[in-house]
Amino acid sequence: MITVRNLQKKYGDLLVLKGINAEIKKGEIISVIGPSGTGKSTFLRCLNLLEIPDEGEILIDGISLLEKGVNVPAIRQKTGMVFQSFNLYAHLTVLDNLTLGPVILQKKKPAEAKAKALELLKLVGLAEKSDSFPHELSGGQQQRVAIARCLAMDPEIMLFDEPTSALDPTMVSEVLAVIRRLAKEGMTMMIVTHEMDFARSISSRIFYMDEGVLYEEGTPDQIFENPKRARTKAFIQRIRSLQYDIVSPLYDLYRLQGEIARFCEKHAISSKVSNRVQILAEEVLPMQRDHTSILLELSYSEKDETLMLECSGTGSPYNPLECKENDMSVTMLKALCEKVEYFYRDNRNTMMLQVRK
Amino acid sequence: MKISALFLFSLLFLTGCSNEQQSINKLSNLDGGRVFAVAAGTAADQMVLQRFPDAKLIYFNNVLHCALAVKEGKADATAYDLPVLVNIAAKIDGLRVLDELIMKDQYGFAVRKDDTALKEIMDQVLSDIQSDGTYEAMSARWFPKAGTPGPMPDIPENGSGGELAFGTAAVTEPMSFVGENQQVIGFDIEFATRIAAKAGKKLNIVNMEFGAMLPALISGKVDMIGAGLSITEERAKSVLFSEPYYRGGLAVIVKGQENTVAHKPFFRSIGNSVRDNLIVEERYKLVLDGLLVTIIITVLAALLGTILGGGVCFLNMSHNKMSRKIAEIYIGFFRGTPVLVLLLIIYYVVFASVTVTPVFVAIIAFGLNFAAYVSEIYRTAIESVNRGQWEAGKAGGFTNVQTFRHIILPQAIRHALPVYKGEFISMMKATSVVGYIAVQDITRVSDIIRSRTFDAFFPLLLAAAIYLVLAWLLTRLLNKVEISVVPERKRLQK
Numbered sequence: 001m002i003t004v005r006n007l008q009k010k011y012g013d014l015l016v017l018k019g020i021n022a023e024i025k026k027g028e029i030i031s032v033i034g035p036s037g038t039g040k041s042t043f044l045r046c047l048n049l050l051e052i053p054d055e056g057e058i059l060i061d062g063i064s065l066l067e068k069g070v071n072v073p074a075i076r077q078k079t080g081m082v083f084q085s086f087n088l089y090a091h092l093t094v095l096d097n098l099t100l101g102p103v104i105l106q107k108k109k110p111a112e113a114k115a116k117a118l119e120l121l122k123l124v125g126l127a128e129k130s131d132s133f134p135h136e137l138s139g140g141q142q143q144r145v146a147i148a149r150c151l152a153m154d155p156e157i158m159l160f161d162e163p164t165s166a167l168d169p170t171m172v173s174e175v176l177a178v179i180r181r182l183a184k185e186g187m188t189m190m191i192v193t194h195e196m197d198f199a200r201s202i203s204s205r206i207f208y209m210d211e212g213v214l215y216e217e218g219t220p221d222q223i224f225e226n227p228k229r230a231r232t233k234a235f236i237q238r239i240r241s242l243q244y245d246i247v248s249p250l251y252d253l254y255r256l257q258g259e260i261a262r263f264c265e266k267h268a269i270s271s272k273v274s275n276r277v278q279i280l281a282e283e284v285l286p287m288q289r290d291h292t293s294i295l296l297e298l299s300y301s302e303k304d305e306t307l308m309l310e311c312s313g314t315g316s317p318y319n320p321l322e323c324k325e326n327d328m329s330v331t332m333l334k335a336l337c338e339k340v341e342y343f344y345r346d347n348r349n350t351m352m353l354q355v356r357k
Numbered sequence: 358m359k360i361s362a363l364f365l366f367s368l369l370f371l372t373g374c375s376n377e378q379q380s381i382n383k384l385s386n387l388d389g390g391r392v393f394a395v396a397a398g399t400a401a402d403q404m405v406l407q408r409f410p411d412a413k414l415i416y417f418n419n420v421l422h423c424a425l426a427v428k429e430g431k432a433d434a435t436a437y438d439l440p441v442l443v444n445i446a447a448k449i450d451g452l453r454v455l456d457e458l459i460m461k462d463q464y465g466f467a468v469r470k471d472d473t474a475l476k477e478i479m480d481q482v483l484s485d486i487q488s489d490g491t492y493e494a495m496s497a498r499w500f501p502k503a504g505t506p507g508p509m510p511d512i513p514e515n516g517s518g519g520e521l522a523f524g525t526a527a528v529t530e531p532m533s534f535v536g537e538n539q540q541v542i543g544f545d546i547e548f549a550t551r552i553a554a555k556a557g558k559k560l561n562i563v564n565m566e567f568g569a570m571l572p573a574l575i576s577g578k579v580d581m582i583g584a585g586l587s588i589t590e591e592r593a594k595s596v597l598f599s600e601p602y603y604r605g606g607l608a609v610i611v612k613g614q615e616n617t618v619a620h621k622p623f624f625r626s627i628g629n630s631v632r633d634n635l636i637v638e639e640r641y642k643l644v645l646d647g648l649l650v651t652i653i654i655t656v657l658a659a660l661l662g663t664i665l666g667g668g669v670c671f672l673n674m675s676h677n678k679m680s681r682k683i684a685e686i687y688i689g690f691f692r693g694t695p696v697l698v699l700l701l702i703i704y705y706v707v708f709a710s711v712t713v714t715p716v717f718v719a720i721i722a723f724g725l726n727f728a729a730y731v732s733e734i735y736r737t738a739i740e741s742v743n744r745g746q747w748e749a750g751k752a753g754g755f756t757n758v759q760t761f762r763h764i765i766l767p768q769a770i771r772h773a774l775p776v777y778k779g780e781f782i783s784m785m786k787a788t789s790v791v792g793y794i795a796v797q798d799i800t801r802v803s804d805i806i807r808s809r810t811f812d813a814f815f816p817l818l819l820a821a822a823i824y825l826v827l828a829w830l831l832t833r834l835l836n837k838v839e840i841s842v843v844p845e846r847k848r849l850q851k
Binding site: 048050073074076077078079080081083085086087088089090091092093100101104105133149150153 | 743745746748749750751752753754755756759763764767768771844
């Protein structure tokens, strides 16, 4: 359905996309994942020419998008797009948001367009909001309207540009549920997302993007369980764990604790344990002698449900667990953890803690 | 204006003038530090100081205020052109014009330097009326010892030779002023009519600001000018004067014997004011005409500016560097030039050789100016619409034009209207300067009435009140439009 060859895009002198090759077939659900700033959104936005590529080719059903004289608006009508910031038409009611395109672009009768719009609003669970204005809806509701607005145009493919990134955590699931439903109905979709569990469960294929190229692709199991290439492995490893670098004694403890709380929430770890980890982090950091390069890593294993906190710092070998001035802290660590270990590896003093459940 | 206002204010602290009621019969009686009321913006103050170096001057906005100050005892004398003072003295009780003049001068009509044919006709008519007794009849008619000058006699006109455009400032009673039936009449007008009759042409009176007469003549807007116009060497360098038809000069008015005891207050009663300024000679018609002119100029200029402003905004927001530069220059030029100067440039320079009505010129000038301001209002309104709205429209399959028309514009209008409303009303008020190019709008009409009734306050307050009501009505009208673009309104109607 869509073939992309050697797609390149520059912003000024910065080459964001360095030649992407990809093939998307009808009915496929593709999630695009990868670190921030690697061109995931840019790639997506090139597919409906919201960004104009500098090099390469995009073929939709064999027709090149970048040739002169191509009717771009007509192609966009068949390519629905859902934005991170919803972008509902602010001056129109929910219903009018859905009917504007069909009435003006597809020349549908207003009554017909309205009937279909109401049906779609039912599908996304917002029929009773048809007379509301966008600013009266929550973010999750707005995003569901935005999805319905795309559907009103009968698109052949839908592009999702981080559809849940601007949402409160409580609203993420309602939007994901709607996307899941579309997936079930066989809609061709391409989704840029940071929701890894979602990507894994819904996708037929995963594109891992890094360094401006399509670095590795495969089924969800291949990418999440057996990534082949180094950067993919590192990325998958990283999303399972929280890493925090400290480069000076003036570190921001509250921010660190906030990130710990968020990590625990994401992995459905109880708030009791979450608090425990936050206290541990507060205790364990001052025990290091050299604060110019401390790495704190929190990792969670879904298999045996163990939560490990590792704190390592540079410097000559020194065991903080056996140092007199740390007595109080060590007692505390032992109370909060199943296991407390120290070892010296790669010139780093490392403490390994298994957090008590 | 500011300086004269300052003097008016300082007047409050003046103790007034010498109160001894010794009769003043000649100029030498005024020696020795007497108080002179003079009109600001005229040359009278310099001439008074030449003759009376010790004189104390107080300034007023016009000669009428000066005369009233003399009557009220706030000044000992005021100096102004002889026929004007004679006319004031004839109408207002208790004032007297001294026979002796501070300085003599003479009035003449002027034509363009190369128009010797018309000058010959002017001089021929002058010598004719002086020899056949018509001149005495005219003097009796227009310079009466008491009462109102006039009426205008019927002079048979013969328009076969075309039109003679006569520029005059109809605020110089009795030489040229607006009389009954809103006709411009006066000594000068009768003289001009006789000249036109002699030339076999139809007289077309163009009523303008005094200061605009010379430029209008030189640029060819009119063929002949006159309104108590003094013959001076300086003016003679650029125009051709007729032989002097009136010998007068800078005269002095002093307090005379009052016939009535009744003391007319500075502010006259409202009833009298309404009668004098509106009912007498059906002057309300003049006001209505002025109102219509103001409305026409405002509405058409706004229409022109609104459309043109859209064009300028389009250029300004285009990707083409050249168009943006053009828009930038346009906005910079029209926002940086006073609209009055623009008005004069368009009238005297751009349309110098083309005959257009001054109202048309006013519409163009204010339209061009308005466009510069509203184009910026549009731009900020459009830019204030979230970028995501453009993206959503385009990604949804709308062309750029459709996106703008259906998604951006309705939102931009909401942002633009509150500012647009203010700009509209300030433009309406700014039209009060159109009198400079001989358009009779409300402000100009109030000037004309003021020059006839010697009532300085009522016509101005009336003009202010009319502008206020107009502004209020416009605001209400635009508020209605504003409400109609609020999206939530639709639901309220359901």
